[in-house]
Amino acid sequence: MDASRIERSLARIAHEILERNRDLADVALVGIRTRGVVIAERLAALIREAGEAILPVGSLDITLYRDDFMRHPVGPQPLVRSTDIRFSVEGRRILLVDDVLYTGRTIRAALDALIDYGRPRSIQLVVLVDRGHRELPIKADYVGKNLPTSPVQSVQVRLREVDGLDEVMLEEGA
Amino acid sequence: MHYILRNGRVVDPAHGRDGQFDVEVRDGVIVRVGTTLAAADGVTVLHVPPGCVVTPGLIDMHVHLREPGQEHKETVASGAAAAVAGGFTAVACMPNTAPVNDSAAVTRYILDQAAAANLARVYPIGAASVGSKGEQLAEIGELKAAGCVAVSDDGHPIRTALLMRRVLEYAGMLDVLVIDHCEDPTLKGDGVVHEGAVASELGLRGIPGEAEELWVERDITLAGLTRSPVHIAHLSTAGSLRAVRAGKARGIAVTCEVMPHHFVLTDEALRGYDTNTKMNPPLRGSADLEEMLRGLADGSIDVIATDHAPHHADEKALSYDQAPFGITGLETAVSLTLDRLVHAGVIGLSRMVELLSANPARILKVPGGALAEGAPADITVLAPDLPVTVRAAAMRSLSRNMPFEGWQLRGGVAATIVGGRLVYRNTAVEALAGWLA
Amino acid sequence: MTAVAPVTALRGRHLLSIADLSPAEITLILDTADAMKEVGERTIKKVPALRGRTIVNLFFEPSTRTRTSFEIAEKRLSADTLSLAVSTSSVVKGETLLDTVDNIEAMSPDMLVVRHASSGACQQLARRCRSRIVNAGDGMHEHPTQALLDAYTMRQRKGRIDGLQVAIVGDLAHSRVLRSNLLLLRKMGASIRVTAPRPLIPAGIEALGATPCRTIEEAVDGADVVMMLRIQLERMQTLFLPSLREYFALFGLTADRMALARPDAIVMHPGPMNRGVEIASEVADGPQAVILEQVANGVAVRMAVLYLLAGGSED
Ligand SMILES: [Zn+2]
């Protein structure tokens, strides 16, 4: 995917969000660090430009909730960064945003983390790319692109704000 | 048993000898020292391996043998075995046993144990005060008659100046040497290591060098007052040595000894909190160590002794401030002295023999210290170039508390002969394989 | 101070001394503590990061404050924890330090948080133990997590540590907090002045990186941070100080003395405070005091240390 494909995908997702959520008063976006936050901010901007609403955006660091490193007590701990959610999630409809949906474990950790902040009314999942190979019963509500992959491939999402350019690349070798 | 130690380098400063000589021994006595002695029929010839050095038997005038009372740390027999393995033909043992050696009964017990072990000669040192409590004079006459060669309250200083004065007068009258463990306990307080930047950094309570120096000055002053000799045990600071030099210059009969750990280690060794670096007096700073080296070289230090202080591993497994003071020394002293003093060029072999044999014999007034015709054949054979790796597990002492584990040193002991009997032969010196046990 | 390349992990398997940490590792701990602090501000103050790990708090010396802080940190990380107060009497009875720990280790904990009245006890244990060890204060030697939480508080309030002028006042001789702080502040580029009655200044203090001052006025003058150390009342009375009254008169932090520091200076104290001995109540309760923030930050910093040590290299 190149920059314009990414742009179009996001625009479509923003449109779908507006369609499915008539009243935006209690909706908020929460991006999973790092690139999920960038995507959440772009979606918030698109919705604002559409004149619909100014949605609050939060960022979620899920390091402390990950289950992969806990199973390997040896090896350096992943770097922890701060979660920054400056609104109450209690009773809100949360749009949880990430770049790639793969096994579902990241989303599982993010759901645990989010629920520790309160009890949202609902959580919907937004991803730019769904590459399949789920290991948990998790499904995205909004998908930019379904990208069939093999488990030995990896999906690299690069975004201007973080990486200097917009692209999604399928690379060989996980 | 009649044999000749053939053609070894004999270093015997008391006779001004340093060269290739034969030493003839018959029935436990040195009969002749000379060149190319003829071997009559029935006389065994033991060739001294090239590079080995024949010296008068080494004497450690400051050890703790722990018996009676603390036989889990050391016994007279295990201590005597450690002594001969370390090249010592004789040791003088301090009285802080349980009970304290303040009576003829304890002295005789120690001598009986030593006779049974039949290895190194053991010279008991009696207590200066009853129970070493610093209150009442011990029966020094009785102790001398039973076999004590000196008195001391080692483990503690002789407590008050008045008592020290009386001990010096009384022991002096009986021609018994007084040895004092010098530290002002009121200045030492609850210190455990040398006071200085290292102690401050490690959070360990310090003992200033001045706690020792005050006491050395006191003892020298009182030796002057009483005109009796005093021997300063385990001297460790530059200030103490300054006081000893000044006392000697004033004509006072003061002598002193230094331990190997005080000329090879400083308080830097405390980092890591190995309790085997804890002893009293503590490891000092580098300026003190430098001064010890100067004193050893210039003759102002009379003796190298070990303050061999065995402790059980469980006692040393306590935290640093709670672990007991003291390290073993009998089996490392010769290697440390050869490596760090002789090979380092601080002193020569002849001076080493003075420090480890001639001077302790003279100060304690015991036999030995020279290879004299007609004297008991107490002889140490050194292997000055033997590579030695220090291993506590290989030692004869019952205790293993020493900070030199794994050290690689140049120089060791080849053989030890007491009363003409070969009581120790180092299997690492292959050329000695033919020597009889 | 030159910029240091960031690191993402600690090299050591234990936290025994600040001396073992590089400036980059200290920064990593403080940055991680930022995230941990956010956890403490939530309604549900708990994350599953150390789920399934066992941490034993082994206190050979009682300390309610430090033990509580570690316990909260451990619980917030979902570790299984157990606190043991080992009475010194069993040590006196002849059970060695190492015996005690051998018994605990037989239960395979992942980490031991150790407080001991003897300097070096944690280093002695680390030579013997399989578990990772966090030094929670060893005698008069070090209290690394206290120095880290102090640094965290300074960084939070002053935005930096590099270039700060820090005055430390109190029982320097017996303070493990001092030793850890000297190591940390020097590594991070602060300059340090210390003052105390002369009997409480350890030998060779300059070699530890502090400039000793004769008076508190001299030490506090122009300081960004004034750190007061606790005077242990029971220890002081005989030979170190004539009286606590005189100590306060000569070295107590009063509002007048605090006025010599920079106007935006902060006042710190590791607690528990002796009001009217080290510090006047008006200063302890005044706007410059950050003493309660230190306590709150202690939990976040300890969470960071526990989390980072739970990973790390195998040896
Ligand atoms: Zn002594």
Ligand SMILES: [Zn+2]
């Ligand atoms: Zn001694």
